[in-house]
Amino acid sequence: MTKPIGILLLLFAWTTAAAYEYDPDIGEEINEECAGCHSEFGQGGKGGEYPRIAGQPVDYLIRQLHLFQNRERPNLPMVEHVDQRQLPEEDMFQIAQYLNRIELKTKLPPVDDKAPGFDAYARLLESKQIMQVPRAPGNFEKGRRLYRRECAICHGREGWGREKKGVPMLAGQYTSYLWRQVKKFRNRIRLHDEDEPDDELLDDFTDEELRDIFAYLSIVDD
Ligand code: HEC
Numbered sequence: 661m662t663k664p665i666g667i668l669l670l671l672f673a674w675t676t677a678a679a680y681e682y683d684p685d686i687g688e689e690i691n692e693e694c695a696g697c698h699s700e701f702g703q704g705g706k707g708g709e710y711p712r713i714a715g716q717p718v719d720y721l722i723r724q725l726h727l728f729q730n731r732e733r734p735n736l737p738m739v740e741h742v743d744q745r746q747l748p749e750e751d752m753f754q755i756a757q758y759l760n761r762i763e764l765k766t767k768l769p770p771v772d773d774k775a776p777g778f779d780a781y782a783r784l785l786e787s788k789q790i791m792q793v794p795r796a797p798g799n800f801e802k803g804r805r806l807y808r809r810e811c812a813i814c815h816g817r818e819g820w821g822r823e824k825k826g827v828p829m830l831a832g833q834y835t836s837y838l839w840r841q842v843k844k845f846r847n848r849i850r851l852h853d854e855d856e857p858d859d860e861l862l863d864d865f866t867d868e869e870l871r872d873i874f875a876y877l878s879i880v881d882d
């Protein structure tokens with residue numbers, strides 16, 4: 661075998677070994693630990709103390725888990741759940757794939773509970789996968805215009821994030837949680853745009869403007 665081909669084969673073996681294969685059972689098992697705070701279907705809880713994590717882009721989820729693990733994004737409640745022993749690289753991949761695939765509904769479709777074949781348990785499960793953000797105060801119309809002009813390019817036209825670019829959804833997320841992150845960005849506890857750490861994207865917005873944007877985002881899922 662000539663040398664270059666040998667090296668190519670070695671490289672091939674290395675890259676395929678590095679890529680994990682998604683296994684929903686492993687994802688589900690890891691999620692049992694996350695569910696203690698983020699709820700069974702990643703819908704979050706306690707009015708936004710625990711954010712929704714279901715349906716976020718895979719790359720975004722993995723990136724945040726790394727940031728928590730390396731203490732670059734402070735998150736005390738999660739510290740013991742993300743250290744390398746608790747959450748090795750492959751588990752991050754598995755849980756991110758698992759959460760990304762959860763589709764939360766915003767409303768429960770009406771059914772006839774007297775009809776034959778009505779399955780109360782299935783209905784209960786379905787009702788747990790509902791998440792609708794309560795309407796937040798503010799001027800929706802102004803918020804929509806500002807959002808479209810200033811945020812949509814990264815967070816998507818209607819705020820549902822961008823999978824390929826790994827940008828998180830803002831629609832479908834608790835308003836109180838979004839505000840908490842704004843404060844962290846403004847205080848540089850979190851970086852909004854890693855490429856421009858000194859130029860925080862939200863510095864030019866007043867609280868009133870953000871209130872309007874969040875009001876708009878809170879009705880996108882109505
Ligand atoms: C003890 C409670 C707790 C547990 C258990 C927990 N988390 Fe969290 N998680 C939090 C809190 C609180 C935040 C919000 C931190 C903040 O305000 O910045 C958070 C934030 C996150 C975020 C960032 C969300 C975003 O939109 O920025 C991700 C992703 C996340 N958690 C994933 C997980 C995963 C995966 C697990 C299971 C391996 C897990 N968490 C277990 C409490 C918890």
Ligand code: HEC
Nearest residue numbers: 723810811813814815827828838841842851852853861873
């Ligand atoms: C240049 C692209 C870009 C623009 C423009 C942008 N964002 Fe972001 N935003 C991001 C990225 C990327 C993240 C994730 C950062 C990370 O990885 O921690 C983010 C995260 C956020 C978060 C935290 C979400 C969470 O789940 O933790 C909030 C809140 C937010 N952006 C609000 C806004 C608002 C409001 C606007 C418009 C005024 C805006 N962003 C404009 C790229 C952008």
